[in-house]
Every structure is written in C-alpha cells, then in structure tokens.
Amino acid sequence: QHDDDGGPQPEKHCGHGRGGMGEEVARKEDKRFITGRGNYVDDIKKPGMLHCEIVRSPHAHARVEEIDGSRAMDLDGVVAVLTADDLLEHDLATMPTLMDDTQDVLVNEKVKFQSQEVAAVIAEDRYTAKDGAEKVEVDYEVLDPVVDAKEALEADAPVIREELDDQEDNHIFDWDTGDKEETERVFEEADVTVEEQMEYQRIHPAPIETCGAVADWDPGKDKMTVHMTSQAPHAHRTLFSQVSGIPEHKVRIVSPDVGGGFGNKVPIYPGYVVAAAASYVLERPVKWIEERSENIQTTGFARDYDMTGEVAATEDGVIEGVKVDVLANHGAYNAAAQPSKFPAGFFNIFTGSYDVEAAYGSLTGVYTNTAPGGVAYRCSFRVTEAVYLIERMVKVLADELDVDPAEIRRRNFIPSDAFPYESATGWNYDSGDYEKALDKALEMADYEHYREEQKRRIEEDADKLLGIGISSFTEIVGAGPGKQCDIAGIEMFDSADLRVNPTGNAVLRIGVQTQGQGHETTFAQIVAEELGMDVDNIVVEHGDTDTEPYGLGTYGSRSTPVAGAAAAVAARKVRDKAKSIAANELEAAEEDIEWDRESGEFHVVGAPDRSITITEIAAGAYMNHPGSEEPGLEAVNYYDPPEMTYPFGSYIVVVEVDRETGEVDFEKFVAVDDCGNRINPMIIEGQIHGGLAQGIATAMLEEVTYDDNGNVTGGDFMNYLLPTAHEIPEFETGHTVTPSPHHPIGAKGVGESPTVGSPPAIVNAVVDAMSHAGTTHVEMPMTPDVVWEALDEAGLAL
Ligand code: MCN
Ligand code: CUM
Known part of the structure; x- marks a missing residue:
C-alpha cells in the first residue's frame, strides 16, 4: 500500500495495477446508479x-x-x-x-x-x-403521555407498559460497568475533579430512501x-x-x-x-x-442520552479516573438495534483513547411515550455517546487546569507500545498510535497559528471569536467476537463464498449488505489482491438469502473487520487449491510452487519463467484437474473474529463564532483517520466526508423534538434540519496506518468513525471560543439561538 507514513505492514500491499489493496478503483456500482438503473x-x-x-x-x-x-x-x-x-x-x-x-x-x-x-x-x-x-x-x-425520561421516572408518571406483568413504573434497566469502589477511591484521593452534564439529543438517521x-x-x-x-x-x-x-x-x-441505511x-x-x-x-x-x-x-431514532461525566486527575492533568451516569430514553419499547450482550451496547468504552486507572459507569434505561430506538446513525452501538462524553470531559479538564487541550491529550494517551491494551472497563484494544494521528492533525490544521489568532481576537475584543476544538477518538467496530455479540442467539460471525469460473472470472457472495458503502467494489478488491485477479473479473453478490451464505449484516462498521476477513480467508483457501493445480499444470511438486503477490502469478521456485496465471489455473481446475483433487475452484469461509478492531483518529475544527448573531462558521476542518490497512482510499474518503457531514448535522442542526402532549414537533424535513452543501465546509483529510494485528489483511472498519469522532470536536471548538469567559459546555444542536444564549451567559454577546 502506498503510504508514506504507514506503520509496520503485515503484508506488503503495493497496488499492482489489478485493482487490489490500496488502489482507488472507481465504484463498480455507480454505473447503474448514475444511469438510473438502480433497483430499490x-x-x-x-x-x-x-x-x-x-x-x-x-x-x-x-x-x-x-x-x-x-x-x-x-x-x-x-x-x-x-x-x-x-x-x-x-x-x-x-x-x-x-x-x-x-x-x-x-x-x-x-x-x-x-x-x-x-x-x-x-x-x-x-x-x-x-x-x-x-x-x-x-x-x-x-x-396523559410522558415524553421526558426524568419525568417518566417520577412516582406519579403514567405507566406506559402496564401490559407487562412485572412492570409497575417506566423503568427498563439499571446497568453498571467498571470498578465502583476503586473509582470512588481514585476520586477521593485526586488533586482535581471536574463534572459536566451534557445531553446527546435524539436524532434520526433519515436515509434518503x-x-x-x-x-x-x-x-x-x-x-x-x-x-x-x-x-x-x-x-x-x-x-x-x-x-x-x-x-x-x-x-x-x-x-x-x-438508498442509505445508517442503522435505520x-x-x-x-x-x-x-x-x-x-x-x-x-x-x-x-x-x-x-x-x-x-x-x-x-422508526429507529438515535442517541437520547442524558449524561453526567466526572473526571479525576492530578494537578498536571494526568487523568486517573472517569465516572459517568446516564439516563437513557428508549421510547415506548426497548428496541435498540444492537447485538452486544450489554443493555447500553459498547458505551462502556467511555475511557476512550486514554490510559485511565479506574472507571465506573451507571446507566438507567426508561420507557417514554416516544418512538422506540436509540441505536442507529453511524453509532457503533453507543460509541458515539461514549466518545462525546470523554472528548468533552477532556476539554473541561483542560480548561479547569489551563492546560492546552492538545497537550493534555498527549499526557494521557495509551502509549503506542502498550498495545494490545486492556481498558479499565475490560476492552482489549488491538493497536493504536494516537499521538501520531494527533501530531499530523495539528500540523495540517496549523494549530499554533490559530491559537495566536484566537488570543489576538480576545485582546482586540473582536466581534467574531475563534474557537479550536479537538477530538482524539477511539472507535470499537467489527462485531464481533461471538463471545460478546449475537442476534437472537446467533453469534456474530460473517461469511464469504468464492467461486472461480472455468474462464477465470469469479463470483464472491458475502453475508453483509451494502447500503452505499461500495462493497461491490471493495470486496472485489480484496479478492483481486489475494488471487492476483483483475478486479473487473470479480463480481460481488449480496442481499439475497437464497443464494448468499449466512451473515449477520452490515452495521457497526463490521463488514470489513468480519466479512472482509472472511473474503480474504476464502480467497486464500482458493489460492491454496490453485497451488496444487499449478503444480499439475507446471509439472512440478506442489512444495515447489510459489505465489508472487507482485505479479499475481504462481511459479516454480527458482524458475520465475515457469509461471501460470489464475486464469490458466481456473481452466485447469475444470478441464485438466489433477486426479488427486476434486474438480472446481471455490471456497467458503465463516469468520468469527477473535476481537473487535479499534480504528481511531484526531479531528481538529476551527470555528468563528459571531457574538452578535450566535452564528458559527467553520474556518477549518481537519480529519486524520486510521483504519489500519486501507482497501480503497477513495471510498474511505467518501465515507469520511459523508460521516463528517452527519457529525456536523448532529452538532449543529438535527433534533427530533416532542411537545408535552407527545406530538413529534421535529418529525419532518420542515422541522428536522438535514444539512445541505451550504452548511458543509471543505474537509482536509489525512491518515495514518496502524494495521490490526489480528485481521487477515490488517484492516479495521471506518464507516462510522467520522460521525462518532466529529461532534465533540465541533462542540469543543464552540466552547473553546468562549472558555476564556468561563463557558464549559454548549448543548447540541448548536443553533444560533443556543450559541447566542451561551455567549450572553458568558457576557460575550453583542
Ligand atoms: N474500507 C476500506 N478500507 C478499510 C476499511 C473500510 O476501503 N480499512 C471500505 C470498505 O471496504 C467499505 C467501506 O469502506 O466499502 C465501509 O467499510 P466498513 O467500515 O467496514 O463499514 P461497513 O461496510 O460495515 O458499513 C457500515 C457503516 C455503518 S454502520 C453505517 S451506519 C453507515 C456507514 O457504514 N451507513 C452508510 N456508511 C454509510 N455510507 C453510505 N453511503 N450509506 C450508509 O447507509
Ligand atoms: Cu449504529 S448505525 Mo450502523 O451500525 O448501521
């Protein structure tokens, strides 16, 4: 893979011109979409x-x-x-x-x-x-309805689920995670503690279809x-x-x-x-x-978490403990779409990118007279909420101690040599190099320059304040190990079935289902890489249970970590069989046959001119197969990943806040992502752009609102504000490459990272514009009136 700053690569991927790993292959599916031949x-x-x-x-x-x-x-x-x-x-x-x-x-x-x-x-x-x-x-x-989670827990609230035998109130579950006593001890002994309450409002994926x-x-x-x-x-x-x-x-x-899923x-x-x-x-x-x-x-909404975060740290800003308490509005039924064994999904990864000694989280889930849901919208099963919490709290701590928000992150990152790393709440991070991603983002954002500019504007009492926000998030994707995730008892593996035809082209059937992510292209690239085939000779089929192998579907950015691994392993199985056919064709012993990734051909060891292509081998498999082998050339793989993958990144957002109108303008938007080895950089770029737009939508515009009578007041596109090109700034994207050590091609998922990682960067930026006047938090969506109120409260409004 062409990557100047790539870390150690488990295998060398060079883009051999056949459309394999790392090549910007144009999307195969687009021809039918742009010529109006899609079939919805x-x-x-x-x-x-x-x-x-x-x-x-x-x-x-x-x-x-x-x-x-x-x-x-x-x-x-x-x-x-x-x-x-x-x-x-x-x-x-x-x-x-x-x-x-x-x-x-x-x-x-x-x-x-x-x-x-x-x-x-x-x-x-x-x-x-x-x-x-x-x-x-x-x-x-x-x-009488009750729509607010807090009110739903009050003694006189109407009981919504009275048909349930043991349900006497609107309480669904209490759940806690981490070590409570140890965390309390750390908090008692800490030099500094900070606390902030924040709401992650109810939003909706609102796919176009x-x-x-x-x-x-x-x-x-x-x-x-x-x-x-x-x-x-x-x-x-x-x-x-x-x-x-x-x-x-x-x-x-x-x-x-x-036409778009986003969890919906x-x-x-x-x-x-x-x-x-x-x-x-x-x-x-x-x-x-x-x-x-x-x-x-x-249909399934997203978020609706009311969170109170606390952080305990030394006076130098070294984080020792994190606590969080959550009130979760699940609507009228507990129908959150997540397969983990925890009632709050992967929210328990709330220690984020930081090496924290002790952590404790407690959550209460509540029924209300609102639509059911909670898990959707590029969320990785509540990681959005977890990342928002920790990245906001780090900013709160930085302001309390008057330490630069970039510097405080550096002091707390899990060091790159500490992986595999087990977090205080029991997650096993596969790999990461957080400081490198942050450094790259700081450089791309021209961070020091904007800090100077920010100071200057405050000194000059300028009409427009500058704010710089950072988010150095860690994601958890690839559900998942069967031990942690299942749907209706079915463990979360995924599958691939690869059949090579006599004329040398192939059909790959996979258990995941694209909604716009480009699987017809990227999964063909995995096979092209592993078999030395041309990407145009591989067709990817999905979405039909009569023909595809059993899979658990596309969500939680799991397609690459799980079905992508299955596709690679299936292709390697085919490659192994191809070797014996090559031996037969080349009249050599099988041990003497070698596959060369660069040329994509099989040849006799020490005699590179005695070589054979996969196309010739395919013909041999059906027309001249060795007596010892079954005819045909195909393989199936069901892959249960040993662990999740942990993509990460650093986003830096520079905003200008208008003290007169409360309007927020994006000056700069830098996103550095690391999803391990990259299959198709162009598709990744598209995923990042789309996801950042949705992160901006979350931070600035979107909210499903209800009035006291339970009427949805944000239930159509007049009132539920989707972003348009007008609200979306130019993005500057960068990447680092830290391969996943346990994934066959070293890849991690990426589909949700930008939506998970960006809202806290944006809120941190707006808060940062006012933090010199004591502002510690601004609630999403940060519409001009909300921002103006915050300015007014800080004595900054004009
Ligand atoms: N990819 C890559 N190299 C990597 C990782 C990923 O080239 N190292 C490519 C993949 O091959 C795939 C795409 O990026 O083509 C996204 O891969 P992945 O991160 O594995 O995510 P999934 O394919 O499982 O997609 C799910 C994810 C989720 S959960 C939501 S929600 C979301 C998202 O994808 N919904 C989307 N992105 C979306 N994009 C579109 N257009 N439409 C949606 O509904
Ligand atoms: Cu959480 S939205 Mo996606 O996992 O389909």
Missing part, C-alpha cells in the same frame, strides 16, 4: 400487487376503544382493512425486538407513541390505500419472499421465520439496492410484518413504502 424496493412491481397504507395514531398515549373500517371498505379498490384482531388469528399481533422486548405490530389495546401503527388498509393502488386509511375510524380514550417491503406469499410453494430495505437479510430471515412460523428454508429475504434498517418494523401478513392472507403480493414523516416519527 419501490422499483419492484409484481403482477397483481396490492398496496398497504398504515393508519397511525394521532395521540401519543391512548386506549383504542373501537376501530371501524367499514367506510374504508366501501371505497372502490380497497381489498382489506387489517387490525390487531386479524393478526391475532395468525399469532402475528406482536413481534420481538432486538432487546428481548415485545412490540405490537398493530396496536392491540393501547397506543404508546404518536404515529404508532393502529390498522392497515390494503388496496389495488397506493392512492386508494391512502384514501382508505383516512376513512378508517378509530375511537380513542386519550391518556425510507423503509419499505414487497411481500409475496406463494401458496404453490408455501414460500414467503420479502424484498425489503434490510441491513441484515439473513438475521431478518431467521426472525421472520420465528415470528411467522414459516420454516426458515421457505422464507427468502432479498435486500435490493438500498437494522430493526424489523411493523410495516414489514403487516405486508407479509397481508400477502399471506390475500395470497397476492403486497407493497408497503413509508413516507418521510412516518420514517422519522416511528
């Missing part, structure tokens, strides 16, 4: 297909007294109106969530959040279905085929089979092109189940496609 769920049209529209509750908390679908049925073209009663007949009225809770598919007795699914209208076309939905009459007995499905029950084959917006087709097949009772081999889930398409939603149930009952294909507001108001 809503593009699928089947003969006799019906359309489903969901009737949703206008109330956040209400008892359903009666549902009358007769006026809807009177409409020409309406075929059926389904309610919970109809689903109960087929045992489909409820479905399990990924956190062992049970969610109504259609409301059985009580509505628990606004826009919850109450009934479904099935009609010949979408317009009629929508008209029909408006004619369904529902009588509600409206109840909303969720949807086309379900097709075939009564001739007793088979259910569901085309759906799924980040995890196989896991969804297993869950579908468990919920419906249809045997798993008679369920086929297909995830066609997906990990859970199963009632709409999918209703479409499948309707198809089963009516014996016709049924399509269900969400509208934008339905997507934002009812």
Whole structure:
C-alpha cells in the first residue's frame, strides 16, 4: 500500500495495477446508479400487487376503544382493512425486538407513541390505500403521555407498559460497568475533579430512501419472499421465520439496492410484518413504502442520552479516573438495534483513547411515550455517546487546569507500545498510535497559528471569536467476537463464498449488505489482491438469502473487520487449491510452487519463467484437474473474529463564532483517520466526508423534538434540519496506518468513525471560543439561538 507514513505492514500491499489493496478503483456500482438503473424496493412491481397504507395514531398515549373500517371498505379498490384482531388469528399481533422486548405490530389495546401503527388498509393502488386509511375510524380514550425520561421516572408518571406483568413504573434497566469502589477511591484521593452534564439529543438517521417491503406469499410453494430495505437479510430471515412460523428454508429475504441505511434498517418494523401478513392472507403480493414523516416519527431514532461525566486527575492533568451516569430514553419499547450482550451496547468504552486507572459507569434505561430506538446513525452501538462524553470531559479538564487541550491529550494517551491494551472497563484494544494521528492533525490544521489568532481576537475584543476544538477518538467496530455479540442467539460471525469460473472470472457472495458503502467494489478488491485477479473479473453478490451464505449484516462498521476477513480467508483457501493445480499444470511438486503477490502469478521456485496465471489455473481446475483433487475452484469461509478492531483518529475544527448573531462558521476542518490497512482510499474518503457531514448535522442542526402532549414537533424535513452543501465546509483529510494485528489483511472498519469522532470536536471548538469567559459546555444542536444564549451567559454577546 502506498503510504508514506504507514506503520509496520503485515503484508506488503503495493497496488499492482489489478485493482487490489490500496488502489482507488472507481465504484463498480455507480454505473447503474448514475444511469438510473438502480433497483430499490419501490422499483419492484409484481403482477397483481396490492398496496398497504398504515393508519397511525394521532395521540401519543391512548386506549383504542373501537376501530371501524367499514367506510374504508366501501371505497372502490380497497381489498382489506387489517387490525390487531386479524393478526391475532395468525399469532402475528406482536413481534420481538432486538432487546428481548415485545412490540405490537398493530396496536392491540393501547397506543404508546404518536404515529404508532393502529390498522392497515390494503388496496389495488397506493392512492386508494391512502384514501382508505383516512376513512378508517378509530375511537380513542386519550391518556396523559410522558415524553421526558426524568419525568417518566417520577412516582406519579403514567405507566406506559402496564401490559407487562412485572412492570409497575417506566423503568427498563439499571446497568453498571467498571470498578465502583476503586473509582470512588481514585476520586477521593485526586488533586482535581471536574463534572459536566451534557445531553446527546435524539436524532434520526433519515436515509434518503425510507423503509419499505414487497411481500409475496406463494401458496404453490408455501414460500414467503420479502424484498425489503434490510441491513441484515439473513438475521431478518431467521426472525421472520420465528415470528411467522414459516420454516426458515421457505422464507427468502432479498435486500435490493438500498438508498442509505445508517442503522435505520437494522430493526424489523411493523410495516414489514403487516405486508407479509397481508400477502399471506390475500395470497397476492403486497407493497408497503413509508413516507418521510412516518420514517422519522416511528422508526429507529438515535442517541437520547442524558449524561453526567466526572473526571479525576492530578494537578498536571494526568487523568486517573472517569465516572459517568446516564439516563437513557428508549421510547415506548426497548428496541435498540444492537447485538452486544450489554443493555447500553459498547458505551462502556467511555475511557476512550486514554490510559485511565479506574472507571465506573451507571446507566438507567426508561420507557417514554416516544418512538422506540436509540441505536442507529453511524453509532457503533453507543460509541458515539461514549466518545462525546470523554472528548468533552477532556476539554473541561483542560480548561479547569489551563492546560492546552492538545497537550493534555498527549499526557494521557495509551502509549503506542502498550498495545494490545486492556481498558479499565475490560476492552482489549488491538493497536493504536494516537499521538501520531494527533501530531499530523495539528500540523495540517496549523494549530499554533490559530491559537495566536484566537488570543489576538480576545485582546482586540473582536466581534467574531475563534474557537479550536479537538477530538482524539477511539472507535470499537467489527462485531464481533461471538463471545460478546449475537442476534437472537446467533453469534456474530460473517461469511464469504468464492467461486472461480472455468474462464477465470469469479463470483464472491458475502453475508453483509451494502447500503452505499461500495462493497461491490471493495470486496472485489480484496479478492483481486489475494488471487492476483483483475478486479473487473470479480463480481460481488449480496442481499439475497437464497443464494448468499449466512451473515449477520452490515452495521457497526463490521463488514470489513468480519466479512472482509472472511473474503480474504476464502480467497486464500482458493489460492491454496490453485497451488496444487499449478503444480499439475507446471509439472512440478506442489512444495515447489510459489505465489508472487507482485505479479499475481504462481511459479516454480527458482524458475520465475515457469509461471501460470489464475486464469490458466481456473481452466485447469475444470478441464485438466489433477486426479488427486476434486474438480472446481471455490471456497467458503465463516469468520468469527477473535476481537473487535479499534480504528481511531484526531479531528481538529476551527470555528468563528459571531457574538452578535450566535452564528458559527467553520474556518477549518481537519480529519486524520486510521483504519489500519486501507482497501480503497477513495471510498474511505467518501465515507469520511459523508460521516463528517452527519457529525456536523448532529452538532449543529438535527433534533427530533416532542411537545408535552407527545406530538413529534421535529418529525419532518420542515422541522428536522438535514444539512445541505451550504452548511458543509471543505474537509482536509489525512491518515495514518496502524494495521490490526489480528485481521487477515490488517484492516479495521471506518464507516462510522467520522460521525462518532466529529461532534465533540465541533462542540469543543464552540466552547473553546468562549472558555476564556468561563463557558464549559454548549448543548447540541448548536443553533444560533443556543450559541447566542451561551455567549450572553458568558457576557460575550453583542
Ligand atoms: N474500507 C476500506 N478500507 C478499510 C476499511 C473500510 O476501503 N480499512 C471500505 C470498505 O471496504 C467499505 C467501506 O469502506 O466499502 C465501509 O467499510 P466498513 O467500515 O467496514 O463499514 P461497513 O461496510 O460495515 O458499513 C457500515 C457503516 C455503518 S454502520 C453505517 S451506519 C453507515 C456507514 O457504514 N451507513 C452508510 N456508511 C454509510 N455510507 C453510505 N453511503 N450509506 C450508509 O447507509
Ligand atoms: Cu449504529 S448505525 Mo450502523 O451500525 O448501521
């Protein structure tokens, strides 16, 4: 791999011109996308297909007294109106969530959040279905809702989940992690302690394509085929089979092109189940496609953590202990989409990039009358929240001690020679060189210059203040070792099935599913690298459970760490078999055959001219295979990673804060990332750009808000502010390379790093502009009014 400052490389990757590791191969999938030939769920049209529209509750908390679908049925073209009663007949009225809770598919007795699914209208076309939905009459007995997590825990709060036997309040779980006593001791003996309360607001992934499905029950084959917006087709097949009772081999889930997932398409939603149930009952294909507001108001949101962080340190700023207490709003059901064995995902990695002696975290999860969710949106299962907490706290500590925020990080980084490193909360970091990434970012950002400029502006009492924010984050991705992660008991391995054809090209089938990450390109690159094939000769297939090997899906930036490893191992298995075929073709002993990564050819040791390409070997495998070998050239690998991978980076943001308007302008945005060995630098760059835009969106714009009656007031694109090109500055990206020692190609994931790492850098920058006046925190989203209030409080507003 071409990298000037790359660390030790487990293998030499040089970009041999065949589109292997480290080459900027143009995305194979883009031809169909830019020529309008993508195939999304809503593009699928089947003969006799019906359309489903969901009737949703206008109330956040209400008892359903009666549902009358007769006026809807009177409409020409309406075929059926389904309610919970109809689903109960087929045992489909409820479905399990990924956190062992049970969610109504259609409301059985009580509505628990606004826009919850109450009934479904099935009609010949979408317009009629929508008209029909408006004619369904529902009588509600409206109840008092509670939307705030703190209020939900008060003694007089309405009990949302009264149908659960042992549920007398809105409390879901208490969970703690780390060593409480040891942490208390460290805090008691510390020179300095600081504390800060911060909210990570509720946001939503809001992918451009909303969720949807086309379900097709075939009564001739007793088979259910569901085309759906799924980040995890196989896991969804297993869950579908468990919920419906249809045997798993008679369920086929297909995830066609997906227009962005960002975690929103990990859970199963009632709409999918209703479409499948309707198809089963009516014996016709049924399509269900969400509208934008339905997507934002009812499907998996992200975050909603109220956190109080504390840090104990020496007077020199050496961090000794970290404490955090969290109140987590999970909405009306515990449906957070995360596979770890912990109720708060990987939040317990909150000691971040720092060598901390003792740490303790306590969390309380709460039901409220809001949509369920919590884990989505480039989050690595709550690492976003953990990174936000620690990177904000480091800034708070730096200001308290009047130490430069870059310097204080340097004093606390886990040193590069301490890896593998076990954190105070038990995580086993694979590799890292945090100081190197920070140094590179500081240099790229011209840090000293901006510090001078900042001072000058304060001295001159300038109208626009300068703030410099840093985040030196560590991510944890690649779920995961089966010991730490599973879905419905299925351990989190992943898979690859590689078949080389007689004419020398190949099909790679993988268990993960792209939603825009470019897997059709990068997975072909892994095979190109490992077999010496041209990348154009490899086609990658995914998303169809009838043909692909079982995999757990794409989320938590796990595709590269897990399925990427499986693809490399499968290719190496093929390479091993290819050697014996090469020996046969070259009339040499197998031990004398060597594979040369540079040329991609197999040759006889000491006789480089006696060589053979993979294309010739493929022909041999089918046409002239050695008697001792099975014909054919293919291999399968199921890979259970020994550990997670720990990508990291340092981001530096320089902002200008307008004391008159509270507006924040980005002056500079530097992102240095390290995801180990890099497969496709251009795709990585795209992932970073997109993720930084989403980090800016989080810090500056986005929030799903509710009023006291439980109405979603931030539930459409008029009120939920997505960033546009106008809000996004130019990014300067850089990288270092610290390979993962346990990954077959030394790669770590990268898809979530920019969204995980950037919000604290941005908030740190805005706080930094005011910290000389005593400001320690500004809440997200930092809209101009929020920033102006903070300026005003600090006596800086004009
Ligand atoms: N890559 C690489 N070299 C590496 C690491 C990754 O070239 N060392 C490439 C991979 O080959 C892949 C891409 O970068 O093409 C992202 O890889 P990875 O980090 O393994 O993440 P996943 O493929 O598992 O993608 C999931 C991640 C998550 S969890 C969210 S959320 C998110 C994200 O990806 N959703 C996305 N990025 C997204 N990008 C798009 N366009 N759409 C989404 O929905
Ligand atoms: Cu947490 S969002 Mo992604 O893991 O699909």
